[in-house]
Amino acid sequence: MRTPLIVGNWKMNKTASEGRAFVRDFQQLVEPSTDVEVVLAPPFTALESVRSSLGATSRIMLGAQNLHWEQQGAFTGEISGSMLLDLGCRYVIVGHSERRTLFWERNEDVQKKVRAALACGLRPILCVGESLTERETGQTERIIDEQLSAGLDQLTDANLKTVTIAYEPVWAIGTGRAATTVQAGDVHRSIRAFVANRWKDAAAATMRILYGGSVTAQNAASFLESPDIDGALVGGACLNPDSFAKIIAAANRNPHS
Incomplete structure (x- = not known):
């Protein structure tokens, strides 16, 4: 069973x-559940306030939007x-397209961040994404394979x-132009096949692959109904407690096996 994972990236x-x-309002809208994992990824400056507002017994987990590959230094x-771990983070987003395009992060930089996260116990x-x-020039699979090959190397x-892998087509992020369920499903299957080919079928079968890119309360259900899509990395729609709660509700209706 792959438990759906819904991540709210506040950017x-x-x-x-x-x-x-936000946490005060959001917690009134979301029922505690073991059927869906929920992660909030606020900016660094809000991590402590969000953690304390959630409380020690909350099922909602804390995530960060980025990290450096070194553990300390100049x-x-x-x-x-x-x-991040000391602040209570369980997850960290690595290689987001905005980091790649706006801050010139290379595949090798992303790889070092993945390994740094794993080394200190973060997920x-x-x-x-392409x-x-x-x-439009038919390079989607090649680009994603290159990013996976580097990010998961060794x-x-x-x-x-x-x-966790998050497929986020760059052309759909913040544009209101989401990929279709068919387009997203095709890429998710390609990602799972890549993992199965490089590692074991069991690793591919259990890995969660999320869709990100203009996910909204209106279109989330169509993505989450797909057996190939294990959750969502949500941007703008997660900033409103009501819309984010509706996305989580859609995930609760569509557990995966």
């Missing part, structure tokens, strides 16, 4: 006090995995048990 939105208010402005969510030009079957 550079919400102050610490706004984060507290890296002004950076955050290490051990710092990396590795993002992969641009519109790459899709990982063991045991490592893969705590890695």
